[in-house]
Amino acid sequence: MTSAVGAGVAAEFQELYGAAPEGVWAAPGRVNLIGEYTDFNEGFVLPLALPHTAVAAVSRRDDGVLRLHSRDVPGGPVRLDVAALEPGTGDGWAAYPAGVVWALRAAGHPVGGGADVHLASSVPTGAGLSSSAALEVVTALALGEQYGLGLTRPEIARIAQHAENAFVGVPCGIMDQMASACATEGHALFLDTRDLSYRQVPFDLAAHGLRLLVVDTRVKHALGDGAYAERRAGCEAGARALGVRTLREVGVAHLPESLGRLTDETVRRYVRHVVTDNARVERTIALLDAGDPRAVGPLLVEGHASLRDDLRVSCPELDLAVRAAVEAGALGARMTGGGFGGSVVVLVEDGVADEVARAVGEVFRVAGFAEPRVFPVVPGAGARRLR
Known part of the structure; x- marks a missing residue:
């Protein structure tokens, strides 16, 4: 090919x-x-x-x-x-x-x-x-x-x-x-x-009876214009306020103390997302190394909630795709990329992958959204x- x-x-x-x-x-x-x-x-x-x-x-x-x-x-x-x-x-x-x-x-x-x-x-x-x-x-x-x-x-x-x-x-x-x-x-x-x-990191989901789906919502909201730069600036402001070079230096164990030192609520939310998402990556790696990719599902859902509520880069189409996928039986799902449209990644048992894809398409149709493109991916x- x-x-x-x-x-x-x-x-x-x-x-x-x-x-x-x-x-x-x-x-x-x-x-x-x-x-x-x-x-x-x-x-x-x-x-x-x-x-x-x-x-x-x-x-x-x-x-x-x-x-x-x-x-x-x-x-x-x-x-x-x-x-x-x-x-x-x-x-x-x-x-x-x-x-x-x-x-x-x-x-x-x-x-x-x-x-x-x-x-x-x-x-x-x-x-x-x-x-x-x-x-x-x-x-x-x-x-x-x-x-x-x-x-x-x-x-x-x-x-x-x-x-x-x-x-x-x-x-x-x-x-x-x-x-x-x-x-x-x-x-x-x-x-x-x-x-x-x-x-x-070896990522053979098929060996575990799993599949990874991408849901392309086919939308991109204008709200995303400049939002990436604004969030980057907010993260940099948080690092300065905490006296560190980057937020990488803020450990999740000390997050409550760090957040308490921040007076700007928006910056506080950004910092919370970055620190907790770093921890989620490390937890995901530990699960993959242990041969337990199914347990990654809840971390995807948790990560989406953080992107939606703390970073505020989600949108109705992304939220609906995540919710519909999980309700239809997916192990987990979250938006991927910069947000305000774009795609959702879904971890699903192989036997219900088609059902999950149909469910997402149906809820989009009922909501009057553009028909999403759903396709499986393996690491290329x-x-x-x-x-």
């Missing part, structure tokens, strides 16, 4: 640019099992790579021109001058790969010759599944290999994150890019975002060269 996709994208590249590409690469989206809004607080996260990928056919140029084209967006190639790239010069989808080229040059890497790039992505956009990180990572991987930069996977993730932070203007943490760059098939990625150390491979 992957080789066929690579061949198709390569053929489209040749038709578009008049010559075969020098190579074809892929990078996946991700779904985060647990640990939300913790990565920019140097905390713990537990994502896994999706089988859905962004695929890039790429050839180097030597004239300083960057040409970007997407199968998924109408119109011809976007043509940019590599030397003129700076934050604010990109627009729409093209800002993500263009930002990577800018970030590579800003880091001193010799990619000024430019490139021809043709992209195609199966990662759902606006679903909280890191479609943007997939575009960034596949571009960084391809250019890193073509220009012989010798980048490690964490370095690729850092370049991709810098592109999104400084060029696109989204103050995201590094979880999405690390998951896309470093995940391995059949495993979840237990990532410590303080030092980028990670461990591949991280970024790699296809041909």
Whole structure:
């Protein structure tokens, strides 16, 4: 399947640019099992790579021109001058790969010759599944290999994150890019975002008679615009008030004492979420290491309540999907990603997975919401060269 996709994208590249590409690469989206809004607080996260990928056919140029084209967006190639790239010069989808080229040059890497790039992505956009990180990572991987930069996977993730932070203007943490760059098939990625150390955790739910579903609500509320940055600022304010560099340094055992020192109720809620979600990631890892993934279900529900009530990044569609899934027999469910729309992750016994999916669809229909897209996921491979 992957080789066929690579061949198709390569053929489209040749038709578009008049010559075969020098190579074809892929990078996946991700779904985060647990640990939300913790990565920019140097905390713990537990994502896994999706089988859905962004695929890039790429050839180097030597004239300083960057040409970007997407199968998924109408119109011809976007043509940019590599030397003129700076934050604010990109627009729409093209800002993500263009930002990577800018970030590579800003880091001193010799990619000024430019490139021809043709992209195609199966990662759902606006679903909280890191479609943007997939575009960034596949571009960084391809250019890193073509220009012989010798980048490690964490370095690729850092370049991709810098592109999104400084060029696109989204103050995201590094979880999405690390998951896309470093995940391995059949495993979840237990990532410590303080030092980028990670461990591949076996995640074979089928062996336990379980399945992981993603419910894409197909909605994205405008309320989410700027909300991520506001919550990041609130977390940073909490760390300053507590006299620590980041909220990672606040232990859950001392949380009541720490909260008592905070006078701003909003900041107090943000701090409570981050500290308790870090603890939930550690509890989840302990359960997976002990071979008891079923017991993770209640932690997902607990995590969703924290995102809904303390961080306040949920929305009616996400809350309904979680409630309907659990009432239909799921072991647990929670929103995943930045919130205000996007997706829910559901842990379910294999025998009732179809029933849970139908139940979620039915309650959405009754509520008058858009029909959700429900699909099973298994941990996919991280970024790699296809041909």
